[in-house]
Amino acid sequence: MQEIPIRRAAAGMKLAKPALNDRGVLLFATGAELTEDNIARLSKAGVKRVTVEGHPVDTDAQEKDLGQEIAELHARFRSVEKDALMRKIRGFFAERLNERAKEA
């Protein structure tokens, strides 16, 4: 099974764990097959992540993307890396890239 962000969910995937809203109310039971409609319903209910059967999303590729994105970020800041303020700003953008990777 694999826990994935809701935006990576796709029709045809099957829930390996029940999908609950933030108050713990059951929205879809284990074994429910995701459809475009119920993905939209989950998203609307504020569900951020679901656990599905198998390993349908390639998270390794995501990790590589993050490493590459961080390297590119550093390359863009190469001419100002001695400046303390610019290093700090680069840090904020690196944080954002990490957040995005976690969301993914």
Place this chain on the structure above:
Amino acid sequence: MTVEKEDFRKRVEALINVPTLQGMLEKIKPLMESPNAGVEDIANIISADQVLSAKILKVVNSVSYGFFGRISSLRHALVILGFDAIKGLILSTSVFDAMLAAGFYGLWKHSMGCAITAGVIARKIREPNPEEVSIAALLHDIGKVIIKTELPAESTSLDQAVIEKQISTYEAERQILGFDHATVGEWLCQVWNLPDKLADPITYHHQPDLSCFAQRPTAIVHVANVFVRAIGFGFGGDNLVPRISPAAWEMLDMSDSLVREIIGEMDGELEDAEDFLTANDTEI
């Protein structure tokens, strides 16, 4: 390769190769200057040019995406943005047409990204008229368009210098041409009689400390340019993030948590804008 600065300035001043723009500005100028003219009068004149109207609405909706919802009429756009911003928009749509026609998609995307980012910063620090700051940001690199279209041979040398010397376009322009795109932008602002709140950010987006008449909008556009380059949205001619002026940064007085919020919001808006622009065939 030398370009006489004054000769080139005269060429820029004589640039009337954007007929829609010049004709339209001449039509609406008396109305803008008249105390009795209303939004309807100006909206009616611009609406007569359907292509221009559609382009203006498209740009307005792109740069203010997610804030106002959809702006569907010119009248609505005028009420929200004000006359000066619309004047800037008429200028930008015409110039950006030329930019896309010449294949400068990366620069156009950079300008759109800067406009969106400047809007986010302006709203977050509660700057009055954030839409106006967005329009200034949209136009900040207008001088680059003129250099690219009017000086094609020199532009190729600039691109080569950027790669070979690992310098910014701004530095390459100063080294090779003896003047830069911000100065060309300033000339255009004078030719088109743009107000200081648009002219200062265009003229001083690399040297915000020199702004006399629109210091905060200029500081916002300066920072937005850095942020949009940092996030790697579009292409401003090189892939180097410029240094932020400490004085401009201090003027905006942004806490670390506010900067994080701004970056999060700009990231989301840029992603949405990319979808929106792609869905609309990337034409203004």
